[in-house]
Amino acid sequence: MGKKVIIIGAGIAGLTTGIHLQRNGYDTEIFEMHTLPGGLCTAWQRKGYTIDACLHWLVGSSPRDNFYHLWDELIDMKNLPCYEFDHYIVVEDASGRSITVYTDLDKLEKEFLEKAYEDEKIIREFIGAARKLSRFMLPNDVLPEAMSFVEGIHLLWSALPYLPTALKYVRITSKDFAARCKNKLLRKTLEMMFVPDMSVVFLLFTLVWFHRKSAGYPLGGSLSFSQKIEKSYLTCGGKINYRCRVAKILTRGSFPNALATGIQLSTGATHNADIVISAADGHSTLFEMLDKKFLDKNFQKYYSQYNPFPSFLHVSLGIKKTFENYPHLICIPLERTFMVDPETSMDYLNYRIFNFVNTLAPKGKTVISSLLTTYNYQYWQSLRKDNPAQYRNEKKRILDFVIDAAEKRFGGIRKNLEMTDVSTPATVIRYTNNWRGSLEGWLLDPAVGFSQMKKEIKGLKNFYMAGQWVQPGGGVPGALVSGRQLAQLICLRDEKKFVGARSC
Ligand SMILES: Cc1cc2nc3c(=O)[nH]c(=O)nc-3n(C[C@H](O)[C@H](O)[C@H](O)COP(=O)(O)OP(=O)(O)OC[C@H]3O[C@@H](n4cnc5c(N)ncnc54)[C@H](O)[C@@H]3O)c2cc1C
Structure with missing residues (x-):
């Protein structure tokens, strides 16, 4: 039997971490406060209707994007039909005019130029940036900690042509970029596409995924998607305890030599483990479950200065x-x-x-x-x-x-x-x-930029975090990558070769 691992939270991040650790020989158990898997990725029934409260698009819905292969490690993506959109949104104004945000970049450019020719320069700049980034595949299966110097240089080299574009548009919000447009409706469209305070780069990457026809809607909806991942976890031998709210993360010793030893539920029951992972809300993990005892400068900065999604x-x-x-x-x-x-x-x-x-x-x-x-x-x-x-x-x-x-x-x-x-x-x-009540964790805005948060806490051994609160920008792909990377990291620490492919 491998090391005993407790995971807090059966959202996409908790389930992903669990699947990969099970496959790599760990004995995992999830404690989830709700009665269902999925966390934010959920839906519910009312009077014969299903209310899908989450997924608008699933990045990696088709093999044209790298994320597909990471989802395919969790569930058989051939059995997940997805609807790929030809437009993302239509924005109207009071006079009845409208702009359609097509998912195809050529069609989108034509539409923008037809409806707002006075902003030709900005339109060409914007679509040009999206086209540029569409040639870049995010390297989402690598763990920075596991890379050799040569691998690091190789990665940097392959990203080099795209870095100036990404860095330029991470520094400006959608709202500020939109303000440069003369055409009021185009301004509104760029502002309303996502959250106005987000960096333009988020908009650009989302358009890239749409353009690739790999940001579709999984038929069956958000809860069904989460339940498919839950099923894989259970098939791999994982255990989930629902209606179990974790109140404390148990530790032994004190900073800088403390050790996570298990959890205490709100009922008072305790459970021991060799490794504890929180894939739950980041603030309650650090400020409540760990009693603010391990708040380093970096975490303090995030929770005092950075903006979450609304x-x-x-x-x-x-x-x-x-x-x-x-x-x-x-x-x-x-x-x-x-x-x-x-x-x-x-x-x-x-x-x-x-x-x-x-x-x-x-x-x-x-x-x-x-x-x-x-x-x-x-x-x-x-x-x-x-x-x-x-x-x-x-x-x-x-x-x-x-x-x-x-x-x-x-x-x-x-x-x-x-x-x-x-x-x-x-x-x-x-x-x-x-x-x-944030819908997606840390907002990818100019302040947060492409910063990476640590999944480990200095001075507390055997404890890790995954999910949207350690993966700025959030979303289900963020939860997926953070869970997978965490499993890779734990394998690395234990000197095990990480296996990602579906085997159970
Ligand atoms: C309206 C809406 C639309 C969205 N649209 C999209 C979209 O189109 N595409 C996309 O990629 N993303 C979308 N997202 C974001 C995406 O759903 C989230 O970023 C992602 O699901 C977060 O996963 P997670 O596992 O990190 O966190 P969560 O989903 O928050 O999971 C954390 C889990 O931990 C549990 N938990 C918390 N505290 C405790 C505790 N003390 N004890 C036990 N369990 C605990 C929670 O109940 C939860 O199940 C949307 C979100 C919303 C709300």
């Missing part, structure tokens, strides 16, 4: 109607500024229309969802705790607003409405424990 309200409508002739993602202007909560206003609203899949709603029916981002998670959390009636009223206010705006834009909403569902930042925290 939290969000997710509103879903189940409608007895089809929406064939609409884009699957549409961003519409609002007649008036809407206050999501006391600190958050919005003048545009997104609708995600699940008209490209038949797995989420019964025949002839459709799920439409809106994601309203907010940094004011405290408002929703306090309201839910201290004033449940007002919390329900506020959810109803948001729901009515989303329904009314949909009615105006699409028509036939209220009379065909069969299901409604509103989740808030309080829901995200309750079910996933993510710091500030």
